[in-house]
Amino acid sequence: MYRETEILQQTSPGIIGETGEFTINVGPQHPATHGVLHLVITLSGETIKKVEPHLGYIHRSIEKMCESLNYRQFIYVTSRMDYLSAHINNHACALCVEKGLQIEVPPRAQVIRILMDELTRVASHELWWGAMAMDLGAFTPFFHAFRERESINEIMEETCGARLTMNYIAPGGVVQDLHPDFQRRVKEFLKLYKRKIHEYDELVTGNIIFQNRMKGIGMLSAKDAISYGVTGPAARGSNVSSDIRKIQPYEIYDKLEFDEVLETGCDSFARYMVRIREMQQSIRIIEQLIDNIPEGDFQAKTKAVLKLPKGEFYTRVETARGELGVYIVSEGGTTPYRIKFRSPGFSNLSVLDHIARGSKIGDLVAMMGTLDLVIPDIDR
Amino acid sequence: MSKELLKFRITELLPTATFDDSGEWLNVELTAAEWPTLAGALCKDSHLALDYMFCLTCIDWKTHLTMVYHMTSTSFRHSVVVKVKLDRDKPEVVSVSKCWRTAEFHEREVYEMFGVNFLHHPDLRLLILPDGWEGKNPLRKDFEDPINMIRL
Amino acid sequence: MTAKQNTTSDFPGQIEELPGGGIVLSKLDDIINWARSNSLWPLTFATSCCGIEYMAVAGAKYDFSRFGFEVARATPRQADVIIIAGTIVNKMAPVLKRLYDQMADPKYVIAMGACAISGGPFFYNTYSVVKGADHIIPVDVYVAGCPPRPEALLHALISLQQKIKAGLTREQIRTGKE
Secondary structure (H helix, E strand, C coil), rough: CCHHHHHHHHHHHHCCCCCCCEEECCCCCCCCCCCCCEEEEEEEEEEEEEEEEECCCCCCCCCHHHCCCCCCHHHHHHCCHHHHHHCCCCCCHHHHHHHHHHCCCCCCHHHHHHHHHHHHHHHHHHHHHHHHHHHHHCCHHHHHHHHHHHHHHHHHHHHHCEEEEEEEEEECCEECCCCCCCCHHHHHHHHHHHHHHHHHHHHCCCCCHHHHHHCCCCCHHHHHHHHCCCCHHHHHHCCCCCCCCHHHCCCCHHHCCCCCCCCCCHHHHHHHHHHHHHHHHHHHHHHHHCCCCCCCECCCCCCCCCCCCCEEEEEECCCCCCCEEEEEEECCCCCCEEEEEEHHHHHHHHHHHHHHHHCCCHHHHHHHHHCCCHHHHHHH | CCCCCCCHHHHHHHHCCCEECCCCEEEEECCCCCHHHHHHEEEEEEEECCCEEEEEEEEEEEEEEEEEEEEEECCCEEEEEEEEECCCEEEEEECCCEEEEEHHHHHHHHHHHEEEEEEEECCCCCCCCCCCCCCCCCCCCCCCCCHHHHHH | CCCCCCCCCCCCCCEECCCCCEECCCHHHHHHHHHHCCCCCCEEEEEHHCCCCCCCCHCCCCCCHHHHHCCCCHHHHHCCEEEEECEEECCCCHHHHHHHHCCCCCEEEEEEEEHHHCHHCCCCCCEECCCCCCHCCCCEECCCCCCHHHHHHHHHHHHHHHHHHCCCCHHHHHHHHH
16 A cells, blocks of 8 residues: 555544644645655644655656666756756766867857856746745746746757757767847846846845745755755855866866855744855856857767766756766766766755744744745655 | 865864866765764864755666755855765665755755665655656656657 | 638527517537637646646747636636646656546546656656556647646647537547447
8 A cells, every 4th residue: 555545544534643733645646845855744733843855756766767768868857856956967967078088068068067057056046936835825027037038048949959858968078159139148147137026025035934944944944954964055045165067077167256145043934044145146147158158169070879878977966956076987888887876865855854843833834935946856 | 165175174074085187176075974973063164164055966877876966155255066875776865955955955856866765854755746746756777658659 | 620611719509680689599519619718627636747738838929718728726626627747757647637536517628748648758768657648547638848848738728719619529429438
């Protein structure tokens, strides 16, 4: 019998435990769970005693599948893992393969990749903002967020050919050169964005109800964040410096000027402000690069069939959610022997139980929103 | 800290450790019996301060299993990779979830995918696979599922 | 199927002008089908990447509320159409079946994306993916794409509306035979 059937049978009112606790299910089909996450929450009245995530409702066995795909094919499956930062996922896999083959990527390709990365990061944070405001009951920010996201999607569609799972990266560079109108479109987007960014503060950030729902909720200390392996904006809201773009810069991030956004609040509002400011930092990076795209090749010369030498290769990149690690163990063939994707959501989710204990069930949604979970990334 | 200093310090904590310098980070190779002593020391030692474990996984070489732990220090920014060799028929190793809380979920995943038994783990059961998959370890190399897996 | 020029706003029937007003002659089935097709409420069911394109269709640029899909209900008891956006895996399959059973008749199903049609990119060498949502529940409209463009999903919604008006959905065929 499936576990959710057992748990459902426990929720009838006649079986309230002696301590007055009862168990409810949130999900797997629920508008606030951002995917298919099943939470089994033990409550005493409205206070949460324990949150237990049940995963696996979107487990597509990607790691097993990648063992039978060759090094050019497996990249395209990974863009379905954390589909909101699809480009960054592809980038991580390409970097790992290039590390193994010791390919030098031409500067034009590096700049194009970083531009696309930062645009993806802005798009992902936009969707996070809209979805989180919708979870808390405000429907209007959702439409504002999607307006910006549609502008970015149009740029992606013109250049890469797809709106969401744009498989634009190959080991060695990018698949095809930039669209000739790319610079103009990105500059138009930047102008539009700067005109509209104040709306976010007026609509949501400065709203007194929103602030009361977020301040003081979901406290996560820095020591716990490191121990639980939390990365990304969720850790930076607790003053843990964890931006891979600063710690272990890849591509040309060490030559760019941007700040790592840290907040000391440790609560949900701090994590929220980290993401809002990260969007502004990404715009800063895009502005630095958009006029300085070097000429040259967009792809290094590689063989058609790639064979990594025997050994192990690990790459760390910073996605919109945190640190993604790609670990390839190769035995010298055309397919990897073992691939492991260290996904940021997996560790971020493990801290949900820790921060939710003792708070009310209405605050759980705010906490999950600020952790920014994308469930296919967790289940792989 | 450079690789030599790390090697020196780790040999002080555990004299029987063997090393492999060839990759990007220092690789320490141990057996399952030596791991508990080193694990506690690595996270508490003030010179190493390896407080952030960023990857915990297992590899199935067809003769044995290897647990791979990737750790780094948030204060010193050095990284160490520990590889623990396990017996394939009865893979057992002590859980490190007391030192690094992130290991709770990662070890549950390795338990269900590879069948490794983690001793003293607070809650070892299936995480991602549905009920009824105990004992079937999908990521092992000898896993066969003729009904679901359609081979290309 | 779409031989007639009926647009979605045409009321089915013949209008007879008489002194003192007019009367409309129509079949009751046509009127019921017209009313049902113009107000289908989808269930919020998105498992993976296609869910984001589904949300984009709900957004302001590709707006599906102009076709009547205004209110996306979270509970299956109040929904008419379930848009399966995303991969269905073995663990999720009983949940999908339970949601479908909870929906009240008449109910319709749209399979969005390659994963819901046939397993999609996860067809070969996976041990946990259901190779097509129609192994679980009967599907009326299939939308191809990975993920399908929002216009493709809008075309699917309009096709579903036309199918309902023509009386050719699985639901209507099944109840017609009884």
